Amino acid sequence: MSDSVDIQPLDVPSGGIPELTNLDIDDAVSALGAGRGPFAIDTERAMGIRYSGRAYVVQIRREGAGTFLIDPIGIEDRLGPLAELLATDVWILHAADQDLPCLRELGFNPPEIFDTEVAGILLGFERISLQAEVAEVLGYGLAKEHSMADWSERPLAPELRAYAALDVELLIELRERLTAMLRAAGRLEWLHEECEEIRLREPKTPSPQPWRKSARRNGMTDRRALGILESLWRSREKLAKERDLAPEKVLPSKVLAELASRKPRSHADVARSPLLQSRMRRKDAHTWWNAISSAWAVPKEELPQRVFHESAEPFPATRNWERANPDAAARWKVVRSTVLARADDLGIRQEILLKPAYQRALAWDGWDDPEEIPILLAALGARPWQVDNVGQVLVAAARRAEKPRSQPPRP
Template structure:
């Protein structure tokens, strides 16, 4: 049996041919995106795979095509788009001007159904009995030309999705979870991107070892210099100079560019070729007239639950009373607790409950946080009852010691 050969459309003319082919197809489309995460700075799509009945497999190379995808989007926009983990692929597709109106997410559906394993390979095997080789999931998809074995892997990401979708849709219907799924899919589509962090440089791995504002100013300057270089080259920052190497440069406190070059722990492909850049950053940090505070700016993040007993004992008791109820509900619904209700939503309503804290008020509070109607319907009453139970427990004196 001859090996299958895969063709990638890599020109505007190829995109036009693919668009015509997909327009002639019928039914929903299965779609996936391959990026070069960990290799490139950007999250752009380096390969888009589409499968549709009557059209077959379409492989597109967006960087090589180099034009907008509006004609393709117009053909597909009103159809259901089937993804596996849509939240990962939607940003890259939106960069191309492709934005669906309706989706089905096979990973999310599998979670709602309580599947033990929700990776694509496991889901395809569970639903269709087909085993997929998943050997190239961490490949550098900006590589050109793309090897045929990589394209085979990419093809398998979409060729079975329509059949998987049909099986999972039937299972959702049988479990009474179709409404849950539709609301979750819509939430994925309409979710706003997370706002950029105010001080992203504070996520440097190992930064906790740096002491003093001046050291932090140097770390910030080095991070910024690396970020600018990484963006200009479209290379993942850690591939230029790893986090640990930037922190090592701060801790070494070199007195000269030569001493920086001699710092053994200052490693990375650009650590010596861009030595002038790093030394300039160190000097800028040392002379920064507005060094950063030793602690990051306050956010609306809650304290970790382990600190609640000291910081907010009433909230701690509420959380410890309510959380087992939500976990029990999740078990009864055969789904992970985090899919029944986002853990941060539960923590926030326990930390700062509405007044009064009846089911209606809790439902409003959960809705304001972003919980879906089905989640609220399942959990608001249990949370309200948990608050009553925690209040009673707080007011009940402990049994006297015999």
């Protein structure tokens, strides 16, 4: 952050603290429709508190209309007109990939987005939180002490409503300044391409065995213990959904893993376990024992296999390439060093210039001719701006790394 910027604290929204809009949603839609230009949008969820990732507050600000805090709970069937309105202009968000899933659950889909976080990344900002960017670019200080609040609470306290409104208060102005900076740097098209990729990105496929991560963290290799952990995990998931609580609040994953590792043999073993010291945990002892006993009934040959690492990539970790595929290891050194150097020249992080997964795939699969590299990068999913900035540099590096062809002996 520049030392020359005089940071001015901003604690109260310019139009006062908005009330929550719920049954009066039609009035909010009319007011927003009378506004002009893009929509500044943010959401507040209750991650780590509630089971789902749904939005409990949707903040929307538009020039000429002001800021509205939409409480979508209970009026989901009345949000159609708002969805139609929001489809008419650009959305300005910070870290759009975090907000888009819960907005789409409500039927809201953007025609175009401007992600201020991505803009900061492409400009080489050291810190890219909304608070940091607002301070760096606009000179205002936003407090973030309510970021982990329970946004499902009703009524919502005034300080929480103020916090939510401030998250969109300056997004429109921030976008204008960032746009000018990107244009001056010749990187505005980079932003457009990155934002379009985020807008069209398919949701991540949930892991079919989410309990594996906890098993690895706790060094679990016993197949019966793995089976118990899987059964406990499913029971916890059911309880969490029924109670609308985050799974970790029902029983922490670390406790699940420790309980599975002990492989209890009776209900008493579970109920008296020091892992279930609190009254709330002991109340669910019967549920945990049912899960454990069902895992004991599984034949040994049907228990989960020992899997030490789940990888979506069809090749080993790069540290093992020298032994598994020496040619790929040599290409990896070329690709990795070239991307790092080019990213340093541009003043951006290497994973932004070219995804590490693309770097690994390019090096592992290789090329018949270095001139193919830009085409291969595009096929992997690299955006045009990335291919333009690193493709030919990689071609030149690959050429230099080629072994010199042996010359025929002189007669």
